Amino acid sequence: MLKYMHELGVLVHLTTGQNDALRQIVVIRPQWLLDTLSRVICDPDVGHMREHKKKLLYHTNDGNEEELPVELEDALDEWADRGVASRDLLEWLWQREPIDYLTALMNSMLLACPSPWIGNGDEEGALLIPSLLRGVDDATREEALRGLGDQRALAYIEFAVLPQGVFQRLIASIVQSLPVAIAVGRHGVFSDFASMEFDGVGVVLETSRNRVMLYFERPAERSLTNHVSILKRSLESINSSFMKGNLDPELYVSSDGTDRDTACASVRAIDQAIDQAASDVTSRGLRMLPLTSFALFIESSEAAKFLLSSDKPFDVFLSHAWGKGKETHRKVKAVADALEGRGIKCWFDGSNIGLDVLKSMADGIDQSKAVVVFVTQTYMDNVNKDRTIPDNCRTEFYHALHTHGPANMIPCVLEPGLDSTHSWTGVFRAGWSGEPLFVRMLNGAESSSEVDDLVWAIQKVLDSQEDAARCS
Secondary structure (H helix, E strand, O other): OHHHHHHHOOOEOOOOOOOHHHHOOOEOOHHHHHHHHOOOOOOOOHHHHHHHHHHHOEEEEOOEEEEOOHHHHHHHHHHHHHOEEOHHHHHHHOOOOOHHHHHHHHHHOOOOEEOOOEOOOEOOOOEEOHHHOOOOOHHHHHHHHHOOOOOOEEEEEEOOOOOOOHHHHHHHHHHHHOOOOEEEEEEEEOOOEEEEEEOOEEEEEEEEOOEEEEEEOOOOOOOOHHHHHHHHHHHHHHHHHHOOOOOOOEEEEEOOOOOOHHHEEEHHHHHHHHHOOOOEEEOOOOOEEEHHHHHHHOOOHHHHHHHOOOOOOEEEEEEOOOOHHHHHHHHHHHHHHHHHHOOOOEEOOOOOOOOOHHHHHHHHHHOEEEEEEEEOHHHHHHHOOOOOOOOHHHHHHHHHHHHHOHHHEEEEEOOOOOOOHHHOOHHHHHHOOOOOOOEEOOOHHHOHHHHHHHHHHHHHHHHHHHHHHHHO
16 A cells, blocks of 8 residues: 555655665655755755755744754855765754655665765765756866876767756766765766766766767776766666656767767667677768777677686686684685685685785786675675775675676675575675576585585686687
8 A cells, every 4th residue: 555655646655775764764745855855955056055055044943943053054055065965964954854764765866875075075974965066167177078188088878858967866876886986086076077087997977968978088908898888877777767768878989089970889889790790880970980999898709708818817716704713714715725626726815915905806806707705794794884984895896896797706605594685785785686696605615515516606607708708
């Protein structure tokens, strides 16, 4: 009945996702939501904002007006100028209201996201509200684009129509979903423009008519395929979740860094040319272009061959939390020895770690064909930690996802109670696509049958890579 009445709009009861704060509250007067959220979300027009700030200087409590505390005046200015609301300001604006529910609601609807400047000026709990952002000025835009270099790469996503608010939701989406890989660049974010660092690559996003333009710093010996695909998937998710699928996004990439129709081709056309083993692709301007001119954006047979290259000396990277008293580390070491005995070459941080831990881990993942993630409660909790808390497990997990993808990662469960994906939570659960191929290893290396199961799973992944390379 709650689901039915929610769909009618009689009440609001959100049950999607993993957030208990949303599931546990039923809003029986939807107008209350509008009235409450409108204290924080409003038209960013300078004149309107000035009037709205005057209203927020006072809060009515039991019929009495309370004036904004002096210590929150700077926070109110930050909210109006930068679109960032501190936790203290939200608590004052939403006195006696369920603040955890309201912040979770704003996050789930991409009306807000954790401030990307937490730990660098903003305190824990601060929210960035993208709809309050102002438009970029010409000088900032030009400086940010120049910072990408003269040889910058270009892709763009074109829509049937690009309504106001979609770009702001995109900013909230990528900050929420990629907290480790994404950082705001020094030129900042605006309502129509964003300067970012994405997995070590400088990126500028901006709106242009019915397009979202994606300018990339040209990376050395790296493909931009994953960068573009992740941004496109974020927009497609917004399209299906909030726009009823009416935006009809199409991704185009450029052969020369310009948006001329004769220089750009759709990713769909490029994929078709690769499938047909063609050497050329038809551009948007109906000109035949060599596939090699789109090398930055192509993950083709060369990419598959790179996965299997003899330059990758390890079959698997063993990602794990060391555990209390290094207990899990010792278990994984025994598993590594057992795998080596069966001909599986392992990267294990007991013998391969260098003085620069992060670099050693990144190099180990890059030099391995697949990744085994040893699932324990500690490992999952570490991955799910707040992004402001440094953690090696989370760094390993994200880097493995970005470089190998879930298809080349094998969860190996070491603890009872975690041998079902339904018991996994947070970012750790979301990182896997669908139902991953996982192995139960509750007895560790002492069980030869469990080791054999893991060897089988690893070999299955490696075989699928070889099959993909042959088909390409």
